[in-house]
Amino acid sequence: xxxFEYVAPTTIDEAVRLxxxxxxxxxxxxxxxxxxxxxxxxxxxxxxxxxxxxxPELNEMSYSEADGLTVGAAVPCHRIYEDATVQEQYxxxxxxxxxxxxxxxxxxxxxxxxxxxxxxxxxxxxxLMALGGTCDIAGPNGRRSLPVEDFCxxxxxxxxxxxxxLVGLNFPSPKANSGAAFLRFIPRNxxxxxxxxxxxxVVLDDSKENIVSARIAVGAVAPTPMMATAAADGLAGxxxxxxxxxxxxxxxxxxxxxxxxMRGTVTQRVHLVGVLTKRALRTAISRAKGE
Amino acid sequence: MPKVHVQxxxxxxxxxxxxxxxxxxxxxxxxxxxxxxxxEGCNDGNCGACTVILxxxxxxxxxxxxxxxxGRTITTIEGVASxxxxxxxQQAFLEEAALQCGICTPGFIVAAKSLLDREPxxxxxxxxxxxAGNLCRCTGYDKIIRAVLSAEDIAAGRGDRSAASTGAGAxxxxxxxxxxx
Ligand SMILES: Cc1cc2nc3c(=O)[nH]c(=O)nc-3n(C[C@H](O)[C@H](O)[C@H](O)COP(=O)(O)OP(=O)(O)OC[C@H]3O[C@@H](n4cnc5c(N)ncnc54)[C@H](O)[C@@H]3O)c2cc1C
Ligand code: FES
Ligand code: FES
Numbered sequence: 001x002x003x004f005e006y007v008a009p010t011t012i013d014e015a016v017r018l019x020x021x022x023x024x025x026x027x028x029x030x031x032x033x034x035x036x037x038x039x040x041x042x043x044x045x046x047x048x049x050x051x052x053x054x055x056p057e058l059n060e061m062s063y064s065e066a067d068g069l070t071v072g073a074a075v076p077c078h079r080i081y082e083d084a085t086v087q088e089q090y091x092x093x094x095x096x097x098x099x100x101x102x103x104x105x106x107x108x109x110x111x112x113x114x115x116x117x118x119x120x121x122x123x124x125x126x127x128l129m130a131l132g133g134t135c136d137i138a139g140p141n142g143r144r145s146l147p148v149e150d151f152c153x154x155x156x157x158x159x160x161x162x163x164x165x166l167v168g169l170n171f172p173s174p175k176a177n178s179g180a181a182f183l184r185f186i187p188r189n190x191x192x193x194x195x196x197x198x199x200x201x202v203v204l205d206d207s208k209e210n211i212v213s214a215r216i217a218v219g220a221v222a223p224t225p226m227m228a229t230a231a232a233d234g235l236a237g238x239x240x241x242x243x244x245x246x247x248x249x250x251x252x253x254x255x256x257x258x259x260x261x262m263r264g265t266v267t268q269r270v271h272l273v274g275v276l277t278k279r280a281l282r283t284a285i286s287r288a289k290g291e
Numbered sequence: 292m293p294k295v296h297v298q299x300x301x302x303x304x305x306x307x308x309x310x311x312x313x314x315x316x317x318x319x320x321x322x323x324x325x326x327x328x329x330x331e332g333c334n335d336g337n338c339g340a341c342t343v344i345l346x347x348x349x350x351x352x353x354x355x356x357x358x359x360x361x362g363r364t365i366t367t368i369e370g371v372a373s374x375x376x377x378x379x380x381q382q383a384f385l386e387e388a389a390l391q392c393g394i395c396t397p398g399f400i401v402a403a404k405s406l407l408d409r410e411p412x413x414x415x416x417x418x419x420x421x422x423a424g425n426l427c428r429c430t431g432y433d434k435i436i437r438a439v440l441s442a443e444d445i446a447a448g449r450g451d452r453s454a455a456s457t458g459a460g461a462x463x464x465x466x467x468x469x470x471x472x
Contacts, residue, residue, distance in 0.1 A: 003292040006312035006358045029356075036315070036354050037335045049312065051359070078348065102424020103402070104339055107348035108355070 001039050008051040012058075012138045012167060015050055020140045020163030022048040028165055029053075030074050031108035033101065034117045050165075052112075057167060063089065068173040070136075073112030073166040078103075080111070090171060091287055092180030092199060096127035099184060112166045118152040118224070121194045125152065125225040126217035127182040130199035131171045139164035149217070152224035177204040177212075179287030181280045184220075185272050187263075194220045195264035198252070198276035200232075200284045204240055208289045211235045211244065216277055221256035221269050228252040228277065240285050249278035299360040301326070302370025310357035317341045319357035320367060328368035330394050332426065339425030342398040343367050349405045351424070368397035371404055379445040380404055380438070389438035391429035399425050403439045411443060 009015040019026045025047040029035055038044065052058050058074035063085045071080065077097040080086055087094055100109045100123055114124045115135070125148065133148040140163045148169070152158050160166070174180075184197035197219040203212040214235040219225035231251035238244040258269035294309040301324070310319050317334075320326045320343070332338035334353045341352040344366040371378045380400050383389070390396045399422060406413055406421045413421065418439050419432075427435060444450060 001313050003311045003313045005292060006295065006356065031354075032356065032359075033336055033351075033354050036356065039313070040315075040334065049356075053359075076348075101336070102339070103421050104342055104349050104351045104424045105336060105354075107345070107350045 001042065002045055004039075004046050005048045006051065007048060008054045010054045010056070012055060012165070015052065015055055015165055016138055016140060016163055018048065018050050019165060022046075023162040026050055026162075028116070030110040030113040030116075031076055031105075032113075033105050033109045034113060052165065058112075060168070061086075063173075065173050067170070069093075069171045070168055071111060071171075072168040073116075074110055075112075077106040077109050077111070081106075089174055090131065090180070092127050092131055092182050092201060092284070093124075093171070095182040096124040096199070099123050099182075111169060115148065115151060115169070116158060116160065116166055118154075118156050118158045120155050120223055120225065121197070121220035122152075122225065123184055123194055123197055123219070124182075126197055126199035126219045127180070128169060128171075129217035129225060129227055130182070130201045130215045131180055132201070132215060133169050133171050135169060136167040137164055138167050143167075145170075149225075149227050154223050175203050177206065177208055177288050178202065179204075179284045179289070181283035181287065183276055183280055183283075185276060193263065196220045196256075196258075196269050196272035196276055198273065198280045200277065200280035202235070202240070202281065202284045202288050204285070204288045209240060211238050211240050211285075214248070214281070214284075216248065216252055216281070218252060218255060218273050218277065221258040221273055223257075226255045228255045230254065231277065235281075240288075245278050245281045245285075248281060249274040252277040295358050297358055297361050299362065300364045302366055308357070312356065312358050314357045315353050316343070316345075316355040316357050316360055316365075317352040319360070320352060323357070326367055326369055328397050330397055332394060332398075337424075337426065338395070338398070339402060339422075340395055340398040342401045342425065344401060344405050347405075349402050366401070366404075368401055371400060378404065379442040380407070383438040383442035383445055384435075387434050387438035387441055389430060389434040395425060395427040395429075399427070399435055403442070407439070407443060407446065411446060413439075413443070415440065 027046050029049050029051045052074045058072040060072040063069045080097040081094045111124050114122045128148040136145050180201035182199040184194040186192035200216045202214045214232040216228040216232040231248045253274050256270045256273045320329050330340040332340035336351045336354045343352045
């Protein structure tokens with residue numbers, strides 16, 4: 001790989017200016033577990049690498065009932081799954097952060113990097129979507145925010161314009177009687193790329209017997225991670241029963257338009273979307289019940 | 292592009308080096324500083340042979356840039372033994388014959404050290420999970436897991452429990468058996 005300039009700004013404004021100056025010849029660096037490997041592999045050629053890890057706001061992780069959880073774009077996975085508040089309030093996020101790579105990778109990899117890399121199989125993305133996450137973006141024209149499900153636009157592509165950076169992600173505080181879960185299917189137990197993954201979150205009524213609302217997202221089965229909106233909406237008002245779960249799992253398969261590759265076939269991936277959605281829903285419901 | 296001046300602390304000693312921004316910490320350790328104990332396997336984050344401890348966390352040094360070491364504290368395999376002798380893990384790896392070609396060994400020892408520093412009584416399932424980012428093409432892993440268990444005993448001054456270890460991969464559920472509902 002050709003050499004490049006390494007810069008480590010300490011403010012968002014400086015980072016945006018440095019990114020904007022070099023346009024598409026600049027890349028952001030968070031944990032580097034995608035971008036360093038891609039640079040070395042010659043995936044792209046850049047003039048400037050802008051390290052995000054020295055900017056205080058991007059290292060912040062904070063929770064309040066009013067504002068929910070904010071996770072800065074440079075916070076590595078281990079900080080997320082080792083945090084007592086996140087463990088208690090967002091077990092679905094712990095599921096996802098704990099699955100990325102092995103311990104070495106989790107020491108560096110960020111949710112922000114996973115999202116900005118925008119791989120169809122990015123493991124945390126369905127979890128971020130199911131939890132109703134929003135992206136906080138800063139750029140030359142100021143700040144904007146948008147739902148995670150609107151962020152990825154294709155394999156390796158997203159809405160970020162030249163000069164824009166992801167500042168962080170925000171998740172609303174969990175509603176009463178709610179629960180979420182994420183899981184994936186890989187041929188090994190650890191350290192592999194998902195053949196399919198799925199995340200679900202549910203809100204139950206006070207009896208904890210009926211579903212008020214649900215969100216389901218699936219990944220690795222389309223050019224971007226997808227919301228399974230019809231499957232989730234079909235659960236509203238239904239009993240939190242095996243029958244409802246079964247129907248939602250079948251319905252979720254409709255959003256899958258996967259490819260055949262060395263990791264899995266179309267038939268296998270569609271099958272797995274159904275299985276994983278059902279399992280994610282079962283766990284989400286049992287977490288919502290406080291089981 | 293001019294080289295970058297980096298100040299860091301490696302194995303308790305303050306060090307300065309010059310490197311190119313594109314050079315990984317692994318390249319800097321081996322080629323700039325001549326510290327060849329840290330090994331290169333895959334050079335893409337998958338094998339863990341290049342594991343070092345950076346500010347208290349294990350990382351793959353092939354996926355860190357040398358310039359990112361500025362102001363940080365690093366422990367490499369060269370910093371694991373003390374002047375008094377081998378670390379319990381090193382002693383146990385020898386006693387349990389937990390290596391063949393040895394390329395993976397520094398990475399396993401550094402990774403296992405960071406686990407035992409935190410959780411001196413980690414069980415077999417936890418050890419296997421912690422070391423999932425380290426690959427070994429020679430040993431079949433069981434001897435490595437036995438050595439880590441044995442190192443816990445050496446460190447705690449206990450008798451050796453490793454003989455009782457089954458090596459059955461306890462802990463993580465095998466997803467292949469549960470493909471269907
Ligand atoms: C061995 C190994 C195992 C892995 N296992 C998994 C796995 O199980 N599941 C999985 O999904 N992925 C996995 N990955 C891929 C990778 O670790 C994840 O995608 C990770 O979350 C990336 O985060 P990062 O902080 O390292 O990102 P980086 O590599 O730093 O950045 C990734 C991309 O995002 C951009 N970016 C980063 N931060 C910002 C920002 N603030 N603003 C704008 N753009 C930004 C970068 O420019 C780059 O394009 C693995 C990688 C390796 C090497
Ligand atoms: S050489 Fe770094 S992980 Fe293999
Ligand atoms: S001993 Fe040869 S790779 Fe582990």
